[in-house]
Amino acid sequence: MMPTLDFRRDHLFVAVLALLVIVGFFLPSWMRFLIQTAMASGLVALGVMLQMRAGLVSFGQGLFFCIGGYAVGLLAAKAGITDVALLLPAAALAALVIGLVLGLLLSRYREIFYAMLTLAVSMILYGLLVKAASLGSTDGFNIPAVSYFGFVPDQAARPDWSYALTGVVVLAGCLGALAYLRSGAGAMLDAVRENEIRLSYLGTSPRVLVFVVYAVAAVLSGLGGGLWAISSGHVDPEMTYWTTSGQFVFVALLAGRGSVVAPVMAYFLLELLRTYALDIAPNAWQLILGSAMLAVIVLLPRGLWSLVARART
Amino acid sequence: MTLKTVLAGTASLCLIAGAVQAQDQEPITLGIPVFLSGAASGPFGLPQRNAAEVIIAELNAGNLPAPYDTKGINGRMVEANYVDEAADAVQEYRNMAEREGVDAVVGYTSSGNCKAVAPLAEELQQLTVLVDCGTPQIFESVVTDPTYLFRTGPTGTIDSVGAARYLVDTGVDMSEVAGINQNYAWGQDAWADFTGSLIALDTGSDIATEQFPQVFAGQYGAEISALLTSGAKAIHTSFWGGDLEAFILQAAPRGLFARSAVVMTTGEAAMQRLPNEIPEGAIIGARGPYSYFAPESELATWFRDAYEKAHGQPPSYPAWKMAQALLGLKSAWEKAGSDDPAAIAKAFENLEYETPAGTVRMAIGNGHQAVQGIAYGTYKQDADGNPGVENVIAYAAECVNPPNDTTAAAWIEAGFPGASCN
Structure with missing residues (x-):
């Protein structure tokens, strides 16, 4: 079975996600926080998924997650700019600029070389941040409470606001990714994966397509990192460590490539599984997580979304 | 029936009721985040968990020497809920506070984790005792006006x-x-x-x-x-x-x-x-007056023996720090004489209490940071x-x-x- 090429009806699933986000608002606060961080991280996994559609595995998506997080953190904690109206665009812009520069280099590479180079670049940032004692090195630093278009919610209402912000931005990110996948540049990603030579022969540059997908994924990941930083109130270099990037790849695999909402939902499922595994087996939670991952890979090689896709056909 | 007997009868009834109530009370649950996986689990997480197990079991049995010879904490039994600190600290802290509804959180070794959860303790008004973490920034810049957050381990x-x-x-x-x-x-x-x-x-x-x-x-x-x-x-x-x-x-x-x-x-x-x-x-x-450096005392000897009996080797310094955190919580709780977190936090401020490693004074960080x-x-x-x-x-x-x-x-x-x- 081919993976989904047709994203014309995917906005229905974004609507379903919007409904779930609204339902989530009324859940207990710990669960709501879990949904919030899963949505922010899910946006990064969505960036990985977009690249996977072109047959490219980014093992360093944590780079942009971290750039987004540190952009928000530096502006809020060091420069005193605490309004989300400036913070999130700054996170996206910082990720975009770095993405455009690195994209020039990375769009020339494919397969394992692409994976290793993305990994290498993200670990360079990790190394730099660890050496930066003024930024707290591995301890990172805390981010003060943010304001929303000039409005400063009081302490009790802060979680409501940051949840709503995350929900709106993540849904917008999904819609943006959807618009991209439905455009020519997005639809041709599959062609890059299937047969690059034929694509060139038809007059399209695969390099430009890869450059674009890398930049789009960078922006989504930067936004995800910015949201995550606002949610957790703390950033540290772990955000760009390879295990964090590996988790995004894993979630993208777990989710499958069939829908823009799949990575966000899969991230939530993974977080849910993790927190209960921690509760049930504090000494062996990784074992539970690993077994679940293995089971999905063996039983559902096209990811969890293949269950939904199968139900539709 | 004279007034005296009525009074005596009422008083004894009250005593019995009080005793029954003490036994029926819900146990105190503590969330204990320590490293259970990763490189820090062997040298830090395991001795800390082992020490918590020893102290909690012996507290519940009432086996500690004076001044900790009363059972449990404030008459209530103590239960521990261990969490792996290697997981996302902020998420798991929220889960402990909001899902499990623990009465207090006692743990953390990584300075990064301490910094990340410190503002949360105040936001969620969750009684929290940081056991270790080296950075002095916690009360210097992260939480400058603490109420519910304490650190019983001295800074690095x-x-x-x-x-x-x-x-x-x-x-x-x-x-x-x-x-x-x-x-x-x-x-x-x-x-x-x-x-x-x-x-x-x-x-x-x-x-x-x-x-x-x-x-x-x-x-x-x-x-x-x-x-x-x-x-x-x-x-x-x-x-x-x-x-x-x-x-x-x-x-x-x-x-x-x-x-x-x-x-x-x-x-x-x-x-x-x-x-x-x-x-x-x-x-x-x-990293303090622990282990071989602990001043001779009944409490120190008891802790060494109890730990070695339970786990086969003497406690290393992270174990002493965990013991010190739990005993600090017990001291503050019993000084407050109430289960109200705000009252316990108030009693914890500037507290001076005995530990296996000598006297600890909560002297800096506005009375929230221990010095030793x-x-x-x-x-x-x-x-x-x-x-x-x-x-x-x-x-x-x-x-x-x-x-x-x-x-x-x-x-x-x-x-x-x-x-x-x-």
């Missing part, structure tokens, strides 16, 4: 200040000094405090070389060669866990310990594991090959900690104003 500042003082006081040649520390926040802070202390003590030292290998690198051949050829007479390291053991195993055969005075601020944790490999004369610290003294000594095996220390010098809390209104960095830079050492 005392390790470096104490190490510098010990080297000077034992007459080590300080003309050329070198350091080898892990290249992350802990190692960078420890080395900065140490070199700052040397300036404060006016040793006139030259820094021969400063080595910052990657954390968990495991191989230090090149760095040890650099230290050997640097000609440094005194060497400082804040290595811990597997890195510390690797360093000892690789540096001792090359004669680094014979050529220079090497001070290992966390060396105590390696003594049980490498009793024959640590060269005699190596300078050992325990520190001791260093040189490694020595006794005739039976048991590890121990000699030439111990203990420094009082006032000698190695900044006063309440000063940050550690500013205090070191200003040359230890207000320090009183005997």
